[in-house]
Amino acid sequence: MAVKNLPREELVRPGSGGCPGCPSSLALRVTLKALGKNTVFAIPACCAVVCLGAYPKTAFDVPVVSIAFEASAAAASGLAAGLKRLGKQDTNVVVWAGDGGTYDIGLQALSGAVERETDFIYICYNNEMYSNTGIQRSGATPYGAWTTTTWTGKTEQKKDMPAILRAHGLPYMATAVPGYPEDLFRKVRKAMSIRGSKYIEILAPCPPGWRFPMDKTVEMSKLAVDTGAWALYEYENGQLNFNLKSKSILEKKTEPKPIEEYLKLQGRFAHLFKPDRNEQVLDEIQQRSLADWERFRKQVECGVA
């Protein structure tokens, strides 16, 4: 679908509390264009709740339940059950949570909701850190990245959250970036058409958290795909399907750009380049990324996810 054909309807009001250049606000606008007005959100503690603004006003034109950090998927379960009782099963129940509320604090509620086959869409906008509270490390922070709690670079690898979700055997899962809004739109629409628990993870390059200029949000998300640092794919009926550039990287039609090109634009990786280049860590990150792609190839080849 071309950008021109995306709905004109705006369900996020201007003047929200998001930072300039916020990837979450950007992705949320596109997501709400796909979802439409017949939607109920459950949002845990995260940046999006700050974007909502303070009582008695809200920036979203759809109902939002602001809920505790760990309880968003549990709240969505309740919303879905209530709407079912009222015969309003066509209403979209959506969780919009950050990586902290998904990878770490909200994992238990999410796992439970997916296991109960709750009819809802869980969307994680993953900025790879707790940006809202001042850039602390999360389970999604990549290896080597600076945060205020890993100030010499994180020494552990990030969790493979999509694989954890797939292990629950959910009917649909997808990844997206704000840089490809048509792709994101299509995936949200697809998730809406399927009954059961759906999971979408959106990479959210956060200018203040990742330390890069705020006009580069879209560029950074595209670069993440081009370098293979982020893979765009869908998981449906037990099969992985790769999209756009990630498809040609998977099929070895194009070489991913060196991951360094993506890292050196971000202040959170600056310690790997100055005063001296940390060849060992840079090489580890690159090799790890290539190994991830090799694993994806094997998964697609063998039809396992």
Next chain:
Amino acid sequence: MKMQVKAVISRPADGVMGKTGAWRDFRPELDSSKCIKCLLCWIFCPDGCIKRADDDSVSIDYVYCKGCGICANECPKQAITMKREGMGE
């Protein structure tokens, strides 16, 4: 005894954080003659401050535009340029 349940409910409004245009250091300026109506600025504006008219021409809402500059960065025709605020006309 009659019980009442009350919940705190916010209502949708523009400018929940005030007129966020005041946050801006650089203002995007649009040269309509270069615009090809690709609408990339419209879809990429995080705050919905690029207004899309019926004929797909665009305009900028300076009351709420936070001046991030994504529109200028993504415009394929360089029709949008960022100018320093308050430096005279």
